[in-house]
Amino acid sequence: MVHVERTFTVRRPREVVVEYLRDFAQAEAWDPGTQRCVRSTPGPIGVGTEWHNESKLAGISTELTYRLVEDSHDVVEFEGKNKTATTVDHIAFEDAGDGSTRITYAATITFNGVAKLSDPVFKLIFERIGDKTVDAMTRTLEGL
Numbered sequence: 705m706v707h708v709e710r711t712f713t714v715r716r717p718r719e720v721v722v723e724y725l726r727d728f729a730q731a732e733a734w735d736p737g738t739q740r741c742v743r744s745t746p747g748p749i750g751v752g753t754e755w756h757n758e759s760k761l762a763g764i765s766t767e768l769t770y771r772l773v774e775d776s777h778d779v780v781e782f783e784g785k786n787k788t789a790t791t792v793d794h795i796a797f798e799d800a801g802d803g804s805t806r807i808t809y810a811a812t813i814t815f816n817g818v819a820k821l822s823d824p825v826f827k828l829i830f831e832r833i834g835d836k837t838v839d840a841m842t843r844t845l846e847g848l
Contacts, residue, residue, distance in 0.1 A: 706826050708834040709810040714845045718777070718797050718805045721845055725795055726780045728755045728770050734841040736833055737761045744769070751775050757784060762829050790814045809837065 731738040737759040745754045755770045774781035784791040791813045800806040
């Protein structure tokens with residue numbers, strides 16, 4: 705299992721930040737690995753909404769189905785699955801004053817079968833991606 709967590713502040717109100725990030729299709733703008741992310745369920749976004757995500761990390765392409773599993777003013781959480789891994793993206797929000805929002809972004813990736821052997825390598829890769837995610841998410845949110 706690989707776990708990466710970052711806490712940072714963006715100069716945007718919580719309502720704007722939560723509304724934007726609860727649509728996982730927006731990951732194309734803030735997730736360095738996401739190349740394409742398309743909602744695959746109709747209707748308004750809420751618990752149970754799914755997205756098809758295509759990512760490329762360290763030269764490896766993968767596709768996952770993400771599902772929104774928690775949707776509140778304080779937390780949005782997505783679970784992504786394919787035959788090789790399950791990933792949980794947990795994003796928590798709190799007011800930071802002056803119209804800013806403190807975000808705690810945690811990604812936990814659990815590899816299945818022989819893919820578990822790659823945990824140490826992917827830990828290093830995801831630590832670097834974590835820093836890039838903070839930069840891209842901050843830039844994207846503050847540009848709204």
